[in-house]
Amino acid sequence: MKIGRLPALVRTTTFRLAxxxxxxFILFSAxxxxxxxxxxxxxxxxxxxxxxxxxxxxxxxxxxGGGLDRLKQAVTERREARGKFFYLLEDGSGQKIEGDxxxxxxxxxLGQVVNVxxxxxxxxxxxxxxxxxxxxxxxxxSEGGVLMVAYDxxxxxxxxxxxxEVVWRSAAVGFVLxxxxxxxxxxxxxxxxxxxxxxxxxxxxxxxxxRAPVFGSGDEFDRLSExxxxxxxxxxxxxISSRSAGDSIAHDLRSPLTRxxxxxxxxxxxxxxxxxxxxxxxxxxxxxGVLDTFNAxxxxxxxxxxxxxxxxxxxxxxxxxxxxxxxxPVCEEKRLAFNYxxxxxxxxxxxxxxxxxxxxxxxxxxxxxxxxxxxxxxxxRRGVDGDVELIVVDSGPGIPPEDRERAVERFxxxxxxxxxxxxxxGLSLAAAVAEAxxxxxxxxxxxxxxxxxGLSVTLRLPAx
Amino acid sequence: MRVIVIExxxxxxxxxxxxxxxAGHLVDVCGDGESGLNKARTGDYDALVVDRMLPGIDGxxxxxxxxxAGGRAPALFLSALGEVDHRVEGLQAGGDxxxxxxxxxxxxxxxxxxxxxxxxxxxxxxxxxxxxxEMDLLARTVHRDGQKIDLQPREFRLLEFLMRHxxxxxxxxxxxxxxxxxxxxxxxxxxxxxxxxxRGKIDKDFERPLLHTVRGAGYRLEA
Numbered sequence: 001m002k003i004g005r006l007p008a009l010v011r012t013t014t015f016r017l018a019x020x021x022x023x024x025f026i027l028f029s030a031x032x033x034x035x036x037x038x039x040x041x042x043x044x045x046x047x048x049x050x051x052x053x054x055x056x057x058x059x060x061x062x063x064x065g066g067g068l069d070r071l072k073q074a075v076t077e078r079r080e081a082r083g084k085f086f087y088l089l090e091d092g093s094g095q096k097i098e099g100d101x102x103x104x105x106x107x108x109x110l111g112q113v114v115n116v117x118x119x120x121x122x123x124x125x126x127x128x129x130x131x132x133x134x135x136x137x138x139x140x141x142s143e144g145g146v147l148m149v150a151y152d153x154x155x156x157x158x159x160x161x162x163x164x165e166v167v168w169r170s171a172a173v174g175f176v177l178x179x180x181x182x183x184x185x186x187x188x189x190x191x192x193x194x195x196x197x198x199x200x201x202x203x204x205x206x207x208x209x210x211r212a213p214v215f216g217s218g219d220e221f222d223r224l225s226e227x228x229x230x231x232x233x234x235x236x237x238x239x240i241s242s243r244s245a246g247d248s249i250a251h252d253l254r255s256p257l258t259r260x261x262x263x264x265x266x267x268x269x270x271x272x273x274x275x276x277x278x279x280x281x282x283x284x285x286x287x288x289g290v291l292d293t294f295n296a297x298x299x300x301x302x303x304x305x306x307x308x309x310x311x312x313x314x315x316x317x318x319x320x321x322x323x324x325x326x327x328x329p330v331c332e333e334k335r336l337a338f339n340y341x342x343x344x345x346x347x348x349x350x351x352x353x354x355x356x357x358x359x360x361x362x363x364x365x366x367x368x369x370x371x372x373x374x375x376x377x378x379x380x381r382r383g384v385d386g387d388v389e390l391i392v393v394d395s396g397p398g399i400p401p402e403d404r405e406r407a408v409e410r411f412x413x414x415x416x417x418x419x420x421x422x423x424x425x426g427l428s429l430a431a432a433v434a435e436a437x438x439x440x441x442x443x444x445x446x447x448x449x450x451x452x453x454g455l456s457v458t459l460r461l462p463a464x
Numbered sequence: 465m466r467v468i469v470i471e472x473x474x475x476x477x478x479x480x481x482x483x484x485x486x487a488g489h490l491v492d493v494c495g496d497g498e499s500g501l502n503k504a505r506t507g508d509y510d511a512l513v514v515d516r517m518l519p520g521i522d523g524x525x526x527x528x529x530x531x532x533a534g535g536r537a538p539a540l541f542l543s544a545l546g547e548v549d550h551r552v553e554g555l556q557a558g559g560d561x562x563x564x565x566x567x568x569x570x571x572x573x574x575x576x577x578x579x580x581x582x583x584x585x586x587x588x589x590x591x592x593x594x595x596x597x598e599m600d601l602l603a604r605t606v607h608r609d610g611q612k613i614d615l616q617p618r619e620f621r622l623l624e625f626l627m628r629h630x631x632x633x634x635x636x637x638x639x640x641x642x643x644x645x646x647x648x649x650x651x652x653x654x655x656x657x658x659x660x661x662x663r664g665k666i667d668k669d670f671e672r673p674l675l676h677t678v679r680g681a682g683y684r685l686e687a
Contacts, residue, residue, distance in 0.1 A: 102646070291566055325616075357646075361651070363650075363652075
């Protein structure tokens with residue numbers, strides 16, 4: 001026979017915890033009962049036991065002093081005194097000599113002494129018959145015969161029973177209540193878990209916009225949901241950006257690849273002696289261009305995915321110093337006035353190579369788009385809000401405000417820059433680097449005359 | 465130079481072998497990590513060219529084992545993984561240089577030859593000299609034919625690198641990496657401008673030029 005799986009509810013962790021909790025409750029009830037018993041009924045019992053011991057001691061003394069006759073006399077006296085004890089004295093043949101019962105209510109001991117519990121019939125004060133319980137001790141006498149001393153425990157028994165009953169009843173109620181509580185808790189937990197499972201299921205099914213519900217209670221499920229949502233948001237961004245990158249790559253690589261193909265084809269048909277060779281040489285240049293674009297795209301994707309960079313507390317002034325030194329000769333060559341004044345140490349948490357590359361892209365652009373006789377300014381300073389700002393300002397044509405946002409997107413090359421070489425990824429990479437450093441890339445007017453306003457690009461990084 | 469190329473991609477291996485052979489080097493090729501490691505250990509090679517991703521033992525482990533066993537030939541990693549941390553991993557594993565695929569043949573030759581020079585000529589030295597050009601590394605001075613030449617700190621490092629690799633082709637990327645410690649290529653011709661400035665200082669007033677441009681590859685300092 002196959003054993004069916006446990007119902008879903010029972011399989012939840014919280015239900016198991018509830019069950020454990022209920023069991024612990026039962027255990028607690030049992031120990032409470034034991035304690036109560038020890039303190040009340042147990043106490044009375046022990047007291048009765050002590051009295052029984054004393055009674056037996058005295059009767060033994062009588063027996064030792066005067067044999068069976070003395071013992072019989074003592075028992076008779078005691079019965080007449082109407083104490084709390086019952087007695088029965090039998091001779092060696094089992095005949096009653098003296099006592100409250102006609103026969104032993106319990107079997108005589110095989111050895112010397114035995115403690116017994118038994119029931120007997122009595123009458124209440126009102127004369128009603130009632131069956132009561134008693135406890136006592138039966139002892140075999142050395143000359144044959146037995147002595148029994150017992151006492152009524154009817155009241156004691158009743159109390160014991162009541163205490164036991166109360167404790168077990170409340171334990172049962174407690175068990176049921178904690179089980180119900182467990183079921184309720186586990187159902188709500190199971191529901192939340194189910195919502196999370198549904199969310200991930202939806203995402204796996206391709207719906208990247210799915211998010212887990214957050215109820216604002218700040219509990220562990222809310223936190224889990226928030227984490228999951230943050231992860232999904234990042235995932236969605238990455239997927240979208242890689243999708244658009246894929247599109248852009250296809251778009252941007254198609255034309256050079258087509259050109260390459262045509263050139264190779266033409267070279268193949270070229271009958272001129274050096275024709276094919278020239279075609280090959282130029283084809284290699286084409287391929288290099290394609291590879292450059294490809295590498296730039298890969299690098300950009302990695303930066304956007306946050307999969308690169310080792311961030312250290314870095315003095316960015318060191319980076320701009322080096323860049324200034326690297327680019328100054330180029331500026332001079334192109335007859336551009338280059339201006340750089342560092343402003344002390346500026347520490348940020350950064351990857352030197354990434355920042356250097358971003359800034360190098362900005363400098364490349366500035367050099368590329370600023371006509372001869374223009375000016376380029378590189379600046380590193382602390383912004384008004386304490387952020388660190390790395391700024392490149394040129395006196396080129398600038399970018400109209402309405403185009404600035406688009407200029408940062410991948411592969412976007414504004415009309416005026418189509419004629420210039422470049423992959424169209426420079427600003428995108430700088431923006432991605434800024435984002436990877438939880439900073440921002442801000443494009444603004446360069447402050448020049450309206451006809452040639454120039455461009456100011458600021459890489460803003462949080463200070464460290 | 466005797467070079468062993470450990471590369472599992474047969475086409476790539478053939479390409480590397482072809483390029484290095486053409487440049488006049490003796491090249492052995494190994495297609496997997498284990499036999500490559502054995503061969504590198506037992507053979508007497510001047511340089512190792514190791515693909516980073518190999519079946520069996522990968523390139524990093526291979527080089528670590530090689531170094532642990534006392535192998536001292538300089539090694540160049542070839543890899544499609546080009547991020548800075550990948551380079552650092554490669555260098556930590558005992559590599560001496562790191563070349564990201566795809567690369568130009570001239571870049572490969574230049575780097576392998578630079579490695580060979582390192583193995584033989586990396587003895588601590590205080591003076592470098594090429595033709596009449598002399599560099600004092602302690603006094604940080606440069607003279608040509610007894611005439612003092614003033615250089616900026618970066619120009620000094622640039623010239624030092626060129627002099628240490630005198631007679632070899634040095635690519636722009638190598639200069640960016642070794643002299644500027646940048647692992648990306650600026651779009652503008654920044655390196656060319658720096659080299660031409662340096663050339664202006666060391667060659668301008670002299671009849672015989674020392675700093676040559678190698679078309680499509682880079683530069684070479686040679687007497």
